Amino acid sequence: MEILLIVILALMIGGAIFSLEAKDLLSAVIAYGIVGFGLVIAFLLLQAPDLALVQIVVETITLIIMIAVIMNSTQEELKTKWGNKTVVYIVLSLVFIGLFLYIFNRTTGALSRFGEHAMRMSKPYLDPGAEKTGSANLVTGVIFDYRGYDTLGEATVLFTAVIGVLTVLRLKGRKSE
Amino acid sequence: MIIYILTIFLFLVGLYGVLSKRNLIKIVIGLAIMEYSVNLFLILVGYVKGATAPILSSDVANKLFVDPLPQAMVLTAIVIGLATTALLLAIAIRIYKKYGTFDIREIKNLKG
Numbered sequence: 001m002e003i004l005l006i007v008i009l010a011l012m013i014g015g016a017i018f019s020l021e022a023k024d025l026l027s028a029v030i031a032y033g034i035v036g037f038g039l040v041i042a043f044l045l046l047q048a049p050d051l052a053l054v055q056i057v058v059e060t061i062t063l064i065i066m067i068a069v070i071m072n073s074t075q076e077e078l079k080t081k082w083g084n085k086t087v088v089y090i091v092l093s094l095v096f097i098g099l100f101l102y103i104f105n106r107t108t109g110a111l112s113r114f115g116e117h118a119m120r121m122s123k124p125y126l127d128p129g130a131e132k133t134g135s136a137n138l139v140t141g142v143i144f145d146y147r148g149y150d151t152l153g154e155a156t157v158l159f160t161a162v163i164g165v166l167t168v169l170r171l172k173g174r175k176s177e
Numbered sequence: 178m179i180i181y182i183l184t185i186f187l188f189l190v191g192l193y194g195v196l197s198k199r200n201l202i203k204i205v206i207g208l209a210i211m212e213y214s215v216n217l218f219l220i221l222v223g224y225v226k227g228a229t230a231p232i233l234s235s236d237v238a239n240k241l242f243v244d245p246l247p248q249a250m251v252l253t254a255i256v257i258g259l260a261t262t263a264l265l266l267a268i269a270i271r272i273y274k275k276y277g278t279f280d281i282r283e284i285k286n287l288k289g
Contacts, residue, residue: 115226138231142249161260
């Protein structure tokens, strides 16, 4: 189980690196699909079936939107010219990434080990959850009952984003004088 | 512990893409990868070894469930992530229509 998770994570990291380094934007998007669908399998292994269902729908929609964008523009990746500055930038980001990894490694001692999570916070939600919300699925119980207003806010964010997309993409704009 | 490190490494791959790539589509992909790794990290923290999904049924013998609170939060975060990614891509395609390129170095009209 743990080894399977590590293999899937390694596959996701490989897909992410290929996606960022690909010469063709279409293959970059397809490789990005590896990351999303690998995440679906990871959610299934971690006993989160609701998340796996949502993630598979969201990933498919994201891929469709990305492919539509690329088909309406260009597939070619920009040609990178290797100057002195490029090397400096890449070295700087690698140094920053190494520093971040080191700090994270030092601070993981404060976390509980993988698979030994203490359920201090969720006890009041777990034990009386079924009687209070009437939902057999405790995740939906939390989302639609205990945190119902948060879900309303989420719907607001979703519709605001839809309005934003429609505003940005509308064909007739005001002519600049 | 190695699983946590690998998840953070995935986050850092996305961060590298955002910091060093000049193509707008690549930057959006990097942001989405970062978001996925954070979601996965929250779920990993809430996992309990040998537990089942938090769904009650009459034939469940053990009452050991994984933590439902991170799952509820990540469910919200996934949907909002889709909305932000769609908005970013819409802005990217408008920029392409105006400037004819995805290169962020060529977009100079807002430069002070």
